[in-house]
Amino acid sequence: MHTREALLRDAAQIHDLIASYSGDGTLLPRTLPEICENIRDFVVTEDAGRIIGCGALHLYGPHLAEVRSIAVLPQSKGNGAGRQLIDALLEQASRQEVTCVCLFTRIPDFFARMGFTVAAREEIPDKLYKDCHRCPRQNNCDEVAMVRGELPQFAILQPPASQFVKLQW
Ligand SMILES: CC(C)(COP(=O)(O)OP(=O)(O)OC[C@H]1O[C@@H](n2cnc3c(N)ncnc32)[C@H](O)[C@@H]1OP(=O)(O)O)[C@@H](O)C(=O)NCCC(=O)NCCS
Helix, strand or coil, X not given: CEEEECCHHHHHHHHHHHHHHHCCCCCCCCCHHHHHHCHHHEEEEEECCEEEEEEEEEEEECCEEEEEEEEECHHHCCCXXXXXXXXXXXXXXXXXXXXXXXXXXXXXXXXXXXXXXXXXXXXXXXXXXXXXXXXXXXXXXXXXXXXXXXXXXXXXXXXXXXXXXXXXX
């Protein structure tokens, strides 16, 4: 089992893996064109020539990156693939000299093992401006915000003027 940067030829398997966890809302769905366009964000874990796990790191700027789309095949869980994926994404963040890595999750205990701590959503405004304002669950979100590193001191994105007033946490 080893973890490496994803290539375009992995996109279909990444898509299927994420789709297998998005039907029940565990993961946000990602379309195949979106995965291809952002393939350089992804890492994959391969075992015997098959992709058994994937994850992505979205870069906002030097102050913030976000871990997204972490998934391991059900039959491959519990063997360290999830940790390898997080380690690879944190290594990328470190290489880019990003000072804070964030994520939103319903399994904070897993990410706490990887060094993440719980944060308030308002402390990661770029994430709110990018995704939360258009999420149907924006006012009854059941995900926990977590960070690793220094909290961002600024946002690089602008609040979406018309929708941001609706955000109430
Ligand atoms: C979460 C997930 C990626 C973990 O993958 P995995 O390959 O089973 O994880 P690992 O085997 O690397 O586990 C690493 C550690 O985390 C622990 N762990 C695994 N899943 C956990 C969970 N759901 N909650 C708490 N701890 C967990 C393991 O016991 C292990 O602990 P250890 O280092 O003390 O032995 C996998 O269960 C998954 O794909 N879940 C569905 C998709 C999902 O929920 N993604 C996250 C969305 S934010």
